[in-house]
Amino acid sequence: MLHAITEPFGLLIVDDDESLRLSLLRWAQSVGLQAMAFESAEACLQAWRDHQFELESSVSDGFKVTHAILDITLPGMSGLELAGHLSPPLPIDRTIMITARASEFPVESRQFHRGRPTLSKPFSLSALESMIGYNVNDHSDDC
Amino acid sequence: MSTIIVTIVDMTSHTELDLGYFAMGLTASVAVALLLFFSSLSRKGLVWWGLAWLTVVLATMLAAVFGTSSSRVSVYFPVALGLMALYFFYLSLSPNSELSESKWRLSLMVSIGCYSFLQLVSVMFDVSFANLLAVVISGLAAMSLGVWLTKEWNKTQTVAHAVIVLMFLIAGGSLLVDIVVQRETSAGSVFATGDFGRLPTNNFLVILFVCAFASTIARIALEFDFLNREREQKVDAERRAVQERNFNSTISYLEQSRSISMLSATLAHELNQPITAIAANVDILLRYRGRADATNDLATSAVSDIQRDLSRTNELLDYYLSDYSEALHPYGDSDVGELIAKVLDWYLPLFNASNVSVNVQGCDAEIRVNISEVHFSQVLINIIRNSIQALGGHSVSDPRIDIVVSQTHDSVVVALSDNGPGIPSGQLEGLDKLFSSRKKDGLGLGLSISRWLLERYGGKLSIWSDVGKGFHAQLTLPRSQKS
Numbered sequence: 001m002l003h004a005i006t007e008p009f010g011l012l013i014v015d016d017d018e019s020l021r022l023s024l025l026r027w028a029q030s031v032g033l034q035a036m037a038f039e040s041a042e043a044c045l046q047a048w049r050d051h052q053f054e055l056e057s058s059v060s061d062g063f064k065v066t067h068a069i070l071d072i073t074l075p076g077m078s079g080l081e082l083a084g085h086l087s088p089p090l091p092i093d094r095t096i097m098i099t100a101r102a103s104e105f106p107v108e109s110r111q112f113h114r115g116r117p118t119l120s121k122p123f124s125l126s127a128l129e130s131m132i133g134y135n136v137n138d139h140s141d142d143c
Numbered sequence: 144m145s146t147i148i149v150t151i152v153d154m155t156s157h158t159e160l161d162l163g164y165f166a167m168g169l170t171a172s173v174a175v176a177l178l179l180f181f182s183s184l185s186r187k188g189l190v191w192w193g194l195a196w197l198t199v200v201l202a203t204m205l206a207a208v209f210g211t212s213s214s215r216v217s218v219y220f221p222v223a224l225g226l227m228a229l230y231f232f233y234l235s236l237s238p239n240s241e242l243s244e245s246k247w248r249l250s251l252m253v254s255i256g257c258y259s260f261l262q263l264v265s266v267m268f269d270v271s272f273a274n275l276l277a278v279v280i281s282g283l284a285a286m287s288l289g290v291w292l293t294k295e296w297n298k299t300q301t302v303a304h305a306v307i308v309l310m311f312l313i314a315g316g317s318l319l320v321d322i323v324v325q326r327e328t329s330a331g332s333v334f335a336t337g338d339f340g341r342l343p344t345n346n347f348l349v350i351l352f353v354c355a356f357a358s359t360i361a362r363i364a365l366e367f368d369f370l371n372r373e374r375e376q377k378v379d380a381e382r383r384a385v386q387e388r389n390f391n392s393t394i395s396y397l398e399q400s401r402s403i404s405m406l407s408a409t410l411a412h413e414l415n416q417p418i419t420a421i422a423a424n425v426d427i428l429l430r431y432r433g434r435a436d437a438t439n440d441l442a443t444s445a446v447s448d449i450q451r452d453l454s455r456t457n458e459l460l461d462y463y464l465s466d467y468s469e470a471l472h473p474y475g476d477s478d479v480g481e482l483i484a485k486v487l488d489w490y491l492p493l494f495n496a497s498n499v500s501v502n503v504q505g506c507d508a509e510i511r512v513n514i515s516e517v518h519f520s521q522v523l524i525n526i527i528r529n530s531i532q533a534l535g536g537h538s539v540s541d542p543r544i545d546i547v548v549s550q551t552h553d554s555v556v557v558a559l560s561d562n563g564p565g566i567p568s569g570q571l572e573g574l575d576k577l578f579s580s581r582k583k584d585g586l587g588l589g590l591s592i593s594r595w596l597l598e599r600y601g602g603k604l605s606i607w608s609d610v611g612k613g614f615h616a617q618l619t620l621p622r623s624q625k626s
Binding site for chain 2 (some may be wrong): 017019020022023024026027029030031100101121122123124125126
């Protein structure tokens with residue numbers, strides 16, 4: 001699950017849809033971002049407990065997560081519940097929620113659901129990059 | 144009873160009016176009036192009231208036939224009965240009174256009032272015509288009560304009516320005989336004198352004639368009332384039936400609309416997944432274009448994923464279209480065993496690849512169900528696919544899916560079980576509803592669309608699970624009449 005590591009960005013991707021999960025991993029790989037992907041919130045938490053990745057910035061070695069991209073609707077534990085487990089230490093504004101059911105949310109919370117930045121599916125990679133504050137042009141030399 | 148005694152005394156003695164007789168008659172009248180009053184306070188008491196009233200009529204008739212002082216005997220009754228008539232008339236106007244439920248009862252009360260008035264007038268002014276009318280109306284009142292009693296006692300209704308008609312015939316016939324035989328006595332002289340005692344037979348028959356005639360009229364009126372009620376009940380029943388049909392139609396429409404809306408929402412959400420993945424992969428390919436570090440492997444895998452997601456999108460749309468194309472998939476009449484065999488045949492490679500064995504029982508005899516073959520296959524595939532994924536995703540020794548078909552007199556049950564890890568109860572709840580899929584990939588509509596499809600055919604889907612032992616689904620469908 002571990003992919004190319006490039007500081008300072010480390011992405012945690014949790015989505016039960018395999019196609020989307022793979023495409024996000026491929027995108028991360030294409031732009032040189034470090035990323036880990038999980039199919040469920042439980043699997044993600046288990047990996048955290050197994051120290052497959054770290055959330056605290058003080059940890060210098062290993063996979064250091066700076067941003068999480070979480071699907072809101074997941075089998076079992078929801079993405080929002082998982083976000084609650086991750087932050088703190090992960091800052092709340094670095095937890096990007098994605099959903100295919102934004103139409104069910106109130107209009108005012110479709111881009112900022114429960115205090116977290118939210119993207120509605122389908123979304124463009126540019127929008128995602130903008131959300132996490134990653135500028136491809138700034139890192140074009142890294143790739 | 145006292146009234147009758149007074150009447151008999153009067154009839155036998157033919158004495159002139161004195162104070163003792165007056166007091167006795169007045170007491171009797173008051174007693175009867177009180178009996179009428181208190182017995183009229185309940186439905187059951189109304190019968191006693193009627194009997195008391197009949198006593199009055201009987202006393203009047205006896206006096207009219209055998210005595211010469213009938214007017215004096217009955218002079219007290221009209222006063223009391225007039226008051227009673229007014230009282231009952233008041234009750235009949237009250238919306239809370241049961242008396243207001245029947246129009247004929249109101250007629251009865253009015254009749255009594257008229258009788259009282261006319262009888263009083265006839266006594267005071269010796270008007271024979273008024274006396275005759277009083278008898279007519281008393282007969283109407285008495286027989287109306289009789290009709291009411293026959294209405295209450297339905298079993299004797301026909302007999303009572305026959306007796307009334309017989310009385311009518313006897314009375315009418317006897318009157319004609321009297322008129323013919325006693326030519327010197329004209330009907331006019333009888334009516335004109337007002338002396339009912341001079342021709343007792345004629346007078347008695349006249350009373351019977353009038354009573355029977357009046358009762359027949361009352362009976363006809365009552366029958367009309369019954370007819371009106373029946374017609375009103377029929378109209379009400381038809382109106383209720385129409386309202387019920389409209390209501391059911393509306394509910395059905397709303398249910399269908401709700402199902403369509405939910406399915407549309409589900410489809411839109413499920414389409415979002417592959418579309419997002421396709422858009423991401425296209426974006427990646429565009430970015431890769433012309434880049435020095437672009438690799439064929441990454442591009443190839445991206446294109447492959449795009450193709451897979453496009454196929455997945457098409458499959459979703461096929462499902463969607465199949466659900467709404469009734470013309471393409473009309474209600475079928477299919478053998479369950481054949482349908483299961485077809486589905487298993489389609490998925491044989493998948494079973495082999497996942498090393499899952501399938502056991503089918505209960506399909507030896509033909510069992511037919513009313514469902515589109517495509518829809519039944521969809522439901523079966525959804526459930527089997529779930530089981531294969533569950534069995535394949537966990538290291539289950541001897542992975543197995545059991546399918547058992549059974550039937551009752553009106554339904555067919557297809558029970559599917561796997562020996563996978565099962566689903567915890569917390570996750571099982573609502574799993575067959577929308578937006579609760581546990582699938583890692585595939586269509587994602589799963590059990591929700593299966594339930595929806597089965598319910599369209601009058602069937603149902605039940606699911607349960609034993610954690611660590613397996614998942615169970617039970618499809619119930621109406622059995623075809625051709626089975």
